[in-house]
Each structure stands twice: as C-alpha cells, then as structure tokens.
Amino acid sequence: MAKLNLKSHKNKIKQNSVTGTIFYACICAILILFTIVLSFVICWTLLNSLKDGFDLEDGNYFGLPNLSAYPNHGIFDNFVNILLNFKIRVGLQTYYSSIFGEIVCPAKEVSYLEMLGYTLVYAGVGALFQAVLPAIVAFMLCKYRFKVSKIIYAIALVVYIIPIVGNYPAMITLMRDLGIYNTLHGSLIQKFNFFGMYFFVFYAYFENYSDSYLEAAEIDGATQLNCLTRIALPMASKLIATVFLISFVNLWNDYQSPLLYMPSYPTLAYAIYVLCTTSGNNISIVVTSSMKFAGVICTSLPIVLLFIFLKDKLMTNLSLGGVKE
Secondary structure (H helix, E strand, O other), X not given: OHHHHHHHHHHHHHHHHHHHHHHHHHHHHHHHHHHHHHHHHHHHHHHHHOOOHHHHHOOOOOOOOOOOXXXXXXXXXXXXXXXXXXXXXXXXXXXXXXXXXXXXXXXXXXXXXXXXXXXXXXXXXXXXXXXHHHHHHHHHHHHOOOOOHHHHHHHHHHHHHOOOOOOHHHHHHHHHHHOOOOOHHHHHHHHOOOOOHHHHHHHHHHHOOOHHHHHHHHHOOOOHHHHHHHHHHHHOHHHHHHHHHHHHHHHHOOOHHHHHHOOOOOOHHHHHHHHHHOOOOOEOOOXXXXXXXXXXXXXXXXXXXXXXXXXXXXXXXXXXXOOOO
C-alpha cells in the first residue's frame, strides 16, 4: 500500500511538472509574440518617419526611404520640421470670473519646444504632488490616530469609489470663478490632493511600518517633522519613486485635461492630438503623414528613455527592511 501511494504521489508530481511546463511555455510564447508585434510597430513608425510624404502617398509603406526619387528631402527633415517649425495657434480665450471679472487670454503661437516645457512642468510637478502628498497623509493617518483620522480615510474611500463622470462643467466653472482657469498653475492645483488609488497603497505600506524606527528616533531627540522627512519618507522612497514614474507617464500622455483646463498651454500629447486630427487651420505648417510619424517618435522618445534608465525602479522589490518584534 505504501509503495502504491508513493507511486501515485510521483505520478502527480510528474503530471504537475508537465502542466507547469506547458503553462509557462504558453506564457513565454504570448510574451514573445507581443514583443515581436510591438517591435514591428516601433520599427515601422520609425521607418516611415524618415520618408518623404509623397513617398507614402506612392504606396511605399514598408520599404526603405526612396531618397533618390525625392532629392530635396533629407532623411531627418520631418524631425527638423516638427522640432523647429511646428507651432499650434491658440485662439483668443475670454471668460468671466465672479471674483475677478472678465479675464482675457490673448491669442498666440506655441512652438514644439514651448510645449515640451509645459509638458515637463505639468507632468513633473503633477507627478510629484501625486506621489508625495498621498504618502504624507497616509503616514499621518496610520501613525497618529486622532479623532478625525477615520473620517478622512472614509472620505478618501468614498471619493475613490464614487464615479465623478460629469464633473467637468462644475470644475471649469469653479476654476473660472477663482481665476485659475486656462493657467498652468491652476491645472497643477488640481493635482494638489491625496485622493486616489495611491493613497491606499501608501496606507497599506505604512500600516505594516514598524513603530520601532520612530521610537528610536524620538529617543535620540528627533522631532515629529524629522521622523517624517528623515525616516518615514526615505524608507518609502522606492515606493514614492515608483508612484512618481507611473504618474509622470500618465500625465505625459494626458491630452484631455490640458485641452479642457489650460487650452492656451498645450502639451505634447495635445500637440499629437492636433497633429493627427486637424487639417491645418490651427497649425503653422503643412503636415504630411511622415511628419505625423515623426511627431509620435519625438513625443514618445523621452518616455522610452525614462523607462530604459529607470526600469529597475519600476521593477524593484518594495519590501520594507525588517525589525524583529
């Protein structure tokens, strides 16, 4: 009987091993296929960005750039036109504020480099707010059990659960009344809050955070502010960096919010939206299909480089250093 049970156990182990091998082989095949498709799309986009617009119109979608047929076209002309000559014409913006009266934003042309600056400020500062503020509030609610801490947590939970679709008209009206509509700092003020999914991520992190760190620092004479800035936040730096990078990528690709709340300060994502959807009424150059490919490459390249150099931060282990209780 013991021999039969041992043989049955070995058969089960062998069967599980075969099943696991098949499962991992299928996962690897899917990932390899996904990598091939994604690599093909990237290479195809880069290849078409080097062509002349007439080259694509002649049906050369997958071949090399035909420079001999278009001698006046340099291989990097599309990138030069996008970086130096592409501008968006922003119309006159006039709105009424119940506090400041009529506010007029003049018409202007915004270059690609200016849009790059707006994007860096919008995505960089906004991501910093979305990474640091939830961490601070989550730490305070976890480590300082004051009377309204549960109420604040409940409010954050309700705000996260309830859908806010349809709040755009009310938000625009509020921003106009406060005089911060169509301003870069007004859009950043919107990001200055701790609500959202990352608040609960930080809350779960600090719930498992040992009080021994803070108690040892207080014995050595550290203030509460020092405990926050020199112990808690540095120990959560990996998590904060990960949240910052994810938020930065999301804000970099966001075109809807700049379109609604700061139309006079277009970002690169909004520039791509305009580049691919308009017929030239509010842009400074005649856009060809090759320029659209070049614009996509120019806009996505910073994010690709950011991921290449900081991928270890995104993939890192977020475990907390141990203190034996």
